Amino acid sequence: MTGYLLLASALFSVGLFGALSQQSIVMIMMGLELMINAVIVGGAAFWYYTAPERPDGQVVIVVAITAMAVEMAAGFAVTTAIFRARDVDMTDLAADLKD
Amino acid sequence: MDVVFWGCAVGAVASGIAVFRVDSMARATFALLASFVFAAVTVLLVDLTYLGVLVILMMIMEMVIMVVFMLMYMMNPAGLMPMSMLHNKKGALVISGATFAVLATGSILVDWPTTNARRPEDPTMALGEALMGPKMLTMVVLGLALFATIIATVVLATHRGRYDRYGDRLDRKRPDDPVRGGLGR
Numbered sequence A: 001m002t003g004y005l006l007l008a009s010a011l012f013s014v015g016l017f018g019a020l021s022q023q024s025i026v027m028i029m030m031g032l033e034l035m036i037n038a039v040i041v042g043g044a045a046f047w048y049y050t051a052p053e054r055p056d057g058q059v060v061i062v063v064a065i066t067a068m069a070v071e072m073a074a075g076f077a078v079t080t081a082i083f084r085a086r087d088v089d090m091t092d093l094a095a096d097l098k099d
Numbered sequence B: 001m002d003v004v005f006w007g008c009a010v011g012a013v014a015s016g017i018a019v020f021r022v023d024s025m026a027r028a029t030f031a032l033l034a035s036f037v038f039a040a041v042t043v044l045l046v047d048l049t050y051l052g053v054l055v056i057l058m059m060i061m062e063m064v065i066m067v068v069f070m071l072m073y074m075m076n077p078a079g080l081m082p083m084s085m086l087h088n089k090k091g092a093l094v095i096s097g098a099t100f101a102v103l104a105t106g107s108i109l110v111d112w113p114t115t116n117a118r119r120p121e122d123p124t125m126a127l128g129e130a131l132m133g134p135k136m137l138t139m140v141v142l143g144l145a146l147f148a149t150i151i152a153t154v155v156l157a158t159h160r161g162r163y164d165r166y167g168d169r170l171d172r173k174r175p176d177d178p179v180r181g182g183l184g185r
Helices: A002-021 A025-050 A056-086 A091-095 B002-019 B025-045 B049-073 B089-109 B123-131 B136-157 B162-166
Strands: none
Touching: A002 A025, A002 B002, A002 B025, A002 B089, A025 A056, A025 B002, A025 B025, A025 B049, A056 B049, A056 B123, A056 B136, B002 B025, B025 B049, B049 B123, B123 B136
């Protein structure tokens, strides 16, 4: 259990670093994906070691996987929209006022 | 099993770090894929066969699509020149390091409960019965969320919206389409 939680902590922290430090929208999405991946690993560990007789832990993982798919699709759509409108793919440039 | 787990754990974290270290966006995408596959193997080790395989298959498709987006939008997809696209690196390192310290301390120090309950013979069957039974509301909400995402992403990614076609006040009698066609046009 501890090993799984350490793995989840490390994945979450690496993802958090990426989400906070990257300028590229796609790279920020990668950071968010790593953080959701940590939720999947943690959920699997909690299900297996604390309550395997109940399916709740597995349902949490299904929700996390769906959140990952939604985040990816929405991220790509936002990137497409902002690239089409402003010709930028970086958060810093997108925050600037339009000329 | 322990050796496999720790090998995959180290691999998942190392390839996760590599995502933000390599110059090439394409390499970053495949490093992320490697991280997901390593993490999914650890999920397979706790008998969650269906969910582990689902994550692996989904991530392979997702990362292949992501590579296409990288080539479409990113300025340096092949990593031919070293570059950095970071802001506030020091602050991000401090925050993520502190987060890891807090989470890792909790993981080690908390006396996590253990159970002697009988594990289901087929966890996939248990999940399916839960989603089609007492957890049906969760499944319905997930379905609606995915459907809303489909509509939202198409609206966002479509070049011409209804305001382009029918004017800012939506009062244009005939839509302004580059190619005429359709019923009555």
